[in-house]
Amino acid sequence: MNKSGFIEELYEKSKYTVEECTIINDVLENHFIFRKKNKPVVVTEIAQRLSVEEVEADNIYELCMSIIHAEKKRVLRHPFGSNKK
Numbered sequence: 643m644n645k646s647g648f649i650e651e652l653y654e655k656s657k658y659t660v661e662e663c664t665i666i667n668d669v670l671e672n673h674f675i676f677r678k679k680n681k682p683v684v685v686t687e688i689a690q691r692l693s694v695e696e697v698e699a700d701n702i703y704e705l706c707m708s709i710i711h712a713e714k715k716r717v718l719r720h721p722f723g724s725n726k727k
Contacts, residue, residue, distance in 0.1 A: 643713045651709050656702065658692075665691050666702060675707070 643651070645667060652663045669687045673680050681703065689699035 648709065648713075652706065655709065656705060658702075662692055666706065670706060675710075 649660065649663045649667050652658070652666060653660050656663065658666070666688060669684060669691060673684050673687075675681075675684060685696060685699045685703050688694070688702055689696050692699070692702075694702075
């Protein structure tokens with residue numbers, strides 16, 4: 643899944659606009675998201691950039707992680723399949 647595919651899926655699964663999903667993607671790209679120590683930093687930055695509560699930012703983070711993990715599983719199950727979703 644490429645950047646635009648991630649933003650499109652985030653847009654479909656959330657109530658946010660494409661512009662807001664692009665901001666979320668930018669925040670995720672600015673941090674190494676696969677370390678638990680970085681989660682609070684990412685959540686705080688999402689909350690600040692989107693002007694939402696920390697709880698909502700945490701829900702956004704969890705949604706993003708679920709999209710990323712689902713894509714990782716898909717690629718592992720079908721390594722020679724199409725990379726397009």
